[in-house]
Amino acid sequence: MKQKIFIADDHPLFLKGLKGFLEENNFDVIGEAPNGELALKFIQEIEPHLAILDLDMPGLSGLEVAKMCHEKEIQTKIILLTFHKESYIYQQAKSLNISGYMTKDFDLEELLDCIDLVSKNETYLNEKILPENLSGKLNDKPVNLTPTEIKIIRYIADGLTTKDISGILFIAERTVDKHRSNIIKKLDLDKKHNSLLLWAQKNKEIIY
Structure with missing residues (x-):
């Protein structure tokens, strides 16, 4: 049939x-x-x-x-x-x-x-959706992240934009961007566009 x-x-x-x-x-x-x-x-x-x-x-x-x-x-x-x-x-x-x-x-x-x-x-x-060449590894726990940075990375994992996060936390968008930069540095991620989003998506189980 x-x-x-x-x-x-x-x-x-x-x-x-x-x-x-x-x-x-x-x-x-x-x-x-x-x-x-x-x-x-x-x-x-x-x-x-x-x-x-x-x-x-x-x-x-x-x-x-x-x-x-x-x-x-x-x-x-x-x-x-x-x-x-x-x-x-x-x-x-x-x-x-x-x-x-x-x-x-x-x-x-x-x-x-x-x-x-x-x-x-x-x-x-499709294997092209989740790149494997991110610096953050699946079993590495985020270290030295502040409570605010942890909140932000969770929001990022849920697909929220800088503007969305700014509104939720009542902070300026440039402050959110500064936190994002700090998180990328602490996790030793590439600075290319979306590297933090992709890392957060792949590692949801260790940031919640």
């Missing part, structure tokens, strides 16, 4: 190519949509085995569609496709029991591997 798959993406050429590839590999593409609202409507009515959704779509994002399906306990397994490699977005997807999360620069064979694992009730995470 062919596995029934629904696909949604706001780029017509990508959607057409994805449909053709899936059908060539013996999958039954039973529907497609150019935006999140139509995708949600179809999934709610049909409940296909699997839905492959673009994360960034007009109306509702793939993540918002997944959230609503999760709240309504719809059993359709969802794979998100995206250009975003930030781990905090993956953490949001993980909290919604997303079955697969892949960047759009995937190899076609990789998508088949992802579908195969998802069909076996396993999850698939």
Whole structure:
């Protein structure tokens, strides 16, 4: 029995190519949509085995569609496709029991591997999302962090921005940035963009 798959993406050429590839590999593409609202409507009515959704779509994002399906306990397994490699977005997807999360620069064979694992009730995470070359190691506990720095790194792990943290702690944004710089120095992280965010995401279990 062919596995029934629904696909949604706001780029017509990508959607057409994805449909053709899936059908060539013996999958039954039973529907497609150019935006999140139509995708949600179809999934709610049909409940296909699997839905492959673009994360960034007009109306509702793939993540918002997944959230609503999760709240309504719809059993359709969802794979998100995206250009975003930030781990905090993956953490949001993980909290919604997303079955697969892949960047759009995937190899076609990789998508088949992802579908195969998802069909076996396993999850698939594209290895490009969580870089391994961070200076902070998984088992290293943060040392010499002040109580405020610990609060800030927890907020960062939850995906909050400098502006968000500033509002919560009632301190200036430049003060938050100063704390971030101090944390990066204490953890001996690279100074490149998002290094602290990625470290915090990978090490949540030792900062809470």
